Amino acid sequence: xxxxxxxxxxxxxxxxxxxxxxxxxxxxxxxxxxxxxxxxxxxxxxxxxxxxxxxxxxxxxxxxxxxxxxxxxxxxxxxxxxxxxxxxxxxxxxxxxxxxxxxxxxxxxxxxxxxxxxxxxxxxxxxxxxxxxxxxxxxxxxxxxxxxxxxxxxxxxxxxxxxxxxxxxxxxxxxxxxxxxxxxxxxxxxxxxxxxxxxxxxxxxxxxxxxxxxxxxxxxxxxxxxxxxxxxxxxxxxxxxxxxxxxxxxxxxxxxxxxxxxxxxxxxxxxxxxxxxxxxxxxxxxxxxxxxxxxxxxxxxxxxxxxxxxxxxxxxxxxxxxxxxxxxxxxxxxxxxxxxxxxxxxxxxxxxxxxxxxxxxxxxxxx
Amino acid sequence: xxxxxxxxxxxxxxxxxxxxxxxxxxxxxxxxxxxxxxxxxxxxxxxxxxxxxxxxxxxxxxxxxxxxxxxxxxxxxxxxxxxxxxxxxxxxxxxxxxxxxxxxxxxxxxxxxxxxxxxxxxxxxxxxxxxxxxxxxxxxxxxxxxxxxxxxxxxxxxxxxxxxxxxxxxxxxxxxxxxxxxxxxxxxxxxxxxxxxxxxxxxxxxxxxxxxxxxxxxxxxxxxxxxxxxxxxxxxxxxxxxxxxxxxxxxxxxxxxxxxxxxxxxxxxxxxxxxxxxxxxxxxxxxxxxxxxxxxxxxxxxxxxxxxxxxxxxxxxxxxxxxxxxxxxxxxxxxxxxxxxxxxxxxxxxxxxxxxxxxxxxxxxxx
DNA sequence: CGCGAGTGAGAGAGCGCTCTCCGAGCATCG
DNA sequence: CGATGCTCGGAGAGCGCTCTCTCACTCGCG
Numbered sequence: 001x002x003x004x005x006x007x008x009x010x011x012x013x014x015x016x017x018x019x020x021x022x023x024x025x026x027x028x029x030x031x032x033x034x035x036x037x038x039x040x041x042x043x044x045x046x047x048x049x050x051x052x053x054x055x056x057x058x059x060x061x062x063x064x065x066x067x068x069x070x071x072x073x074x075x076x077x078x079x080x081x082x083x084x085x086x087x088x089x090x091x092x093x094x095x096x097x098x099x100x101x102x103x104x105x106x107x108x109x110x111x112x113x114x115x116x117x118x119x120x121x122x123x124x125x126x127x128x129x130x131x132x133x134x135x136x137x138x139x140x141x142x143x144x145x146x147x148x149x150x151x152x153x154x155x156x157x158x159x160x161x162x163x164x165x166x167x168x169x170x171x172x173x174x175x176x177x178x179x180x181x182x183x184x185x186x187x188x189x190x191x192x193x194x195x196x197x198x199x200x201x202x203x204x205x206x207x208x209x210x211x212x213x214x215x216x217x218x219x220x221x222x223x224x225x226x227x228x229x230x231x232x233x234x235x236x237x238x239x240x241x242x243x244x245x246x247x248x249x250x251x252x253x254x255x256x257x258x259x260x261x262x263x264x265x266x267x268x269x270x271x272x273x274x275x276x277x278x279x280x281x282x283x284x285x286x287x288x289x290x291x292x293x294x295x296x297x298x299x300x301x302x303x304x305x306x307x308x309x310x311x312x313x314x315x316x317x318x319x320x321x322x323x324x325x326x327x328x329x330x331x332x333x334x335x336x337x338x339x340x341x342x343x344x345x346x347x348x349x350x351x352x353x354x355x356x357x358x359x360x361x362x363x364x365x366x367x
Numbered sequence: 368x369x370x371x372x373x374x375x376x377x378x379x380x381x382x383x384x385x386x387x388x389x390x391x392x393x394x395x396x397x398x399x400x401x402x403x404x405x406x407x408x409x410x411x412x413x414x415x416x417x418x419x420x421x422x423x424x425x426x427x428x429x430x431x432x433x434x435x436x437x438x439x440x441x442x443x444x445x446x447x448x449x450x451x452x453x454x455x456x457x458x459x460x461x462x463x464x465x466x467x468x469x470x471x472x473x474x475x476x477x478x479x480x481x482x483x484x485x486x487x488x489x490x491x492x493x494x495x496x497x498x499x500x501x502x503x504x505x506x507x508x509x510x511x512x513x514x515x516x517x518x519x520x521x522x523x524x525x526x527x528x529x530x531x532x533x534x535x536x537x538x539x540x541x542x543x544x545x546x547x548x549x550x551x552x553x554x555x556x557x558x559x560x561x562x563x564x565x566x567x568x569x570x571x572x573x574x575x576x577x578x579x580x581x582x583x584x585x586x587x588x589x590x591x592x593x594x595x596x597x598x599x600x601x602x603x604x605x606x607x608x609x610x611x612x613x614x615x616x617x618x619x620x621x622x623x624x625x626x627x628x629x630x631x632x633x634x635x636x637x638x639x640x641x642x643x644x645x646x647x648x649x650x651x652x653x654x655x656x657x658x659x660x661x662x663x664x665x666x667x668x669x670x671x672x673x674x675x676x677x678x679x680x681x682x683x684x685x686x687x688x689x690x691x692x693x694x695x696x697x698x699x700x701x702x703x704x705x706x707x708x709x710x711x712x713x714x715x716x717x718x719x720x721x722x723x724x725x726x727x728x729x730x731x732x733x734x
Numbered sequence: 735c736g737c738g739a740g741t742g743a744g745a746g747a748g749c750g751c752t753c754t755c756c757g758a759g760c761a762t763c764g
Numbered sequence: 765c766g767a768t769g770c771t772c773g774g775a776g777a778g779c780g781c782t783c784t785c786t787c788a789c790t791c792g793c794g
Contacts, residue, residue, distance in 0.1 A: 153441060
């Protein structure tokens with residue numbers, strides 16, 4: 001009775017490591033075995049109680065939970081996932097096609113609220129579900145391969161994918177490996193994979209309608225990078241809406257979604273078309289830059305030139321004057337993507353389906 | 368020879384799940400065993416080669432790597448960490464003292480570039496080190512307990528902690544459990560835990576010096592929340608610097624680090640002290656708000672009133688006029704915190720040490 | 735020529751958990 | 765009253781890996 005195990009010794013001081021002042025650290029966390037011993041049942045029963053499978057006698061049930069509380073038991077995820085091949089974890093993967101590596105681009109990306117809003121949306125669904133989130137950046141092909149390998153081992157159960165580069169191969173790889181994944185944003189090349197997106201074209205149409213309603217006659221566009229789907233769609237939506245209202249032609253200058261590029265593009269546009277009275281900008285950051293250029297050119301916004309942005313990012317509220325913009329419900333989209341992912345993890349047989357969110361025009365002062 | 372194992376069967380089609388069109392998915396990823404068999408050595412040897420421990424005959428070495436490539440082997444993290452009690456993972460923990468739960472606060476937090484900049488800094492160190500990142504939000508006491516339990520199991524090897532609430536108990540819990548952790552930002556109550564921070568007091572002094580240099584005579588401050596260390600330190604630094612220059616008294620209005628609170632505080636301050644000619648604002652977001660209030664009150668910035676912010680966040684560049692501000696090198700701080708953490712994980716005996724970064728004044732147009 | 739030291743590879747015991755079998759106990763029914 | 769089915773707990777076999785222990789073999793030195 002004594003000596004060997006049984007009275008799960010709080011005593012044994014053991015080594016206690018070097019950390020040591022006053023740390024309690026009974027040097028190993030309790031295991032299922034410990035709980036079982038204390039409750040006087042088998043490991044299997046404790047496991048059943050904890051995972052709530054099958055009927056267990058209510059009395060035993062109580063005894064087991066008491067033992068869990070008493071020991072402060074927490075399941076070992078590694079051990080569990082080794083056998084279940086489930087991790088209880090979802091990966092948020094940011095995939096950048098080329099190896100930018102120690103690259104200023106990524107820090108710019110993280111500093112952009114875009115990233116945080118997605119994280120917030122994902123978390124809002126994951127947390128109540130008790131699922132963990134891991135963050136992965138992949139740049140190189142090797143990193144992509146490793147990621148897929150990890151996933152097949154069940155290191156994570158599924159992927160919310162933020163693909164930053166139009167010809168990213170990762171979506172295809174994931175599909176091929178049979179890994180549950182949902183994209184935030186339409187993939188550049190069609191793939192058998194679910195995604196969420198905002199109706200970019202409809203959003204652009206909203207902007208056009210608003211500018212025309214205000215009475216704008218000479219409307220231009222500051223577009224985004226040509227190879228990005230969101231940017232393409234906003235352009236297409238703009239063009240079609242303009243055409244519908246009889247404006248087959250309009251001035252256009254491209255930018256790359258940064259504030260500086262917006263400022264530069266606005267200057268170019270203004271130089272060529274000084275008589276513009278309305279402008280749609282493909283995202284808020286560029287719109288902010290455009291506002292600066294307009295201000296410097298002595299144009300009053302919105303009186304002389306009305307400006308509509310896209311995204312309703314924090315930049316929109318910060319702008320002077322605050323930006324009228326098309327709301328991009330990123331948090332909701334990320335949350336929905338996560339819900340879809342969770343459903344798909346539960347049942348890989350689910351059909352591929354996408355959800356497109358309706359954009360809403362947020363009217364502030366710039367138009 | 369046939370039948371049982373040996374020729375690591377590519378054949379066996381097996382179930383192939385429901386996902387199935389054309390997916391290759393040889394239904395289980397290769398294990399060490401598979402690699403060993405193909406290389407004609409024991410599991411132990413493959414393990415040694417992969418982990419680069421001890422001398423292994425160069426020939427075997429090559430054979431093993433060839434087999435690894437051929438099979439596309441990727442180690443199973445769960446299995447590995449089960450035995451090593453190391454996860455190769457670091458947790459970025461955002462600890463909010465009370466259970467805000469489905470709370471607008473967190474989404475505000477994530478949307479703030481602060482979060483993303485920290486993630487970027489952490490990642491920049493973790494990625495080259497081949498360490499994973501998991502994101503954890505803890506609100507309730509139960510969540511904190513679970514987190515500590517997970518960590519003791521080695522679910523993550525250490526913690527970079529973002530503590531949002533002054534009387535958060537988590538730092539103490541981590542210390543007590545002997546878990547490697549580094550804080551970003553000085554803890555509100557001293558604890559035996561390493562942290563990184565920016566010299567907030569010195570930063571405030573920089574701002575004061577700049578305002579005085581410009582010839583400002585009547586300088587006020589828009590301070591942050593009283594219970595936040597960073598905010599306290601900026602206030603203290605401001606007060607002391609002012610005192611050193613013979614300004615024992617100065618007008619002050621508190622805000623809570625949001626843009627709106629800055630705008631409101633500025634209005635109050637202006638109402639009481641219409642003759643202000645310089646102002647230090649405890650963060651850029653509030654400064655942005657202050658700029659709006661100043662503009663509405665018809666004050667020209669910087670001619671009539673000079674404004675200095677704090678953080679050099681993206682809001683500073685976006686402001687009209689662009690904000691002169693004290694740079695808070697968050698990415699660098701987060702990166703350093705991560706390096707410290709990694710070192711500490713390697714050697715828990717390391718003494719607790721903190722690194723304080725020097726702030727730099729970034730002069731733009733507002734002062 | 736013999737023996738200890740040194741080197742490199744294999745055998746095998748777990749890490750903590752889940753889950754499939756089994757079997758004991760009990761109720762139900764012919 | 766015996767056969768049948770059902771419920772519920774235990775035994776034990778792994779999941780894929782690491783790492784200690786052991787052992788075969790080589791080399792150097794007395």
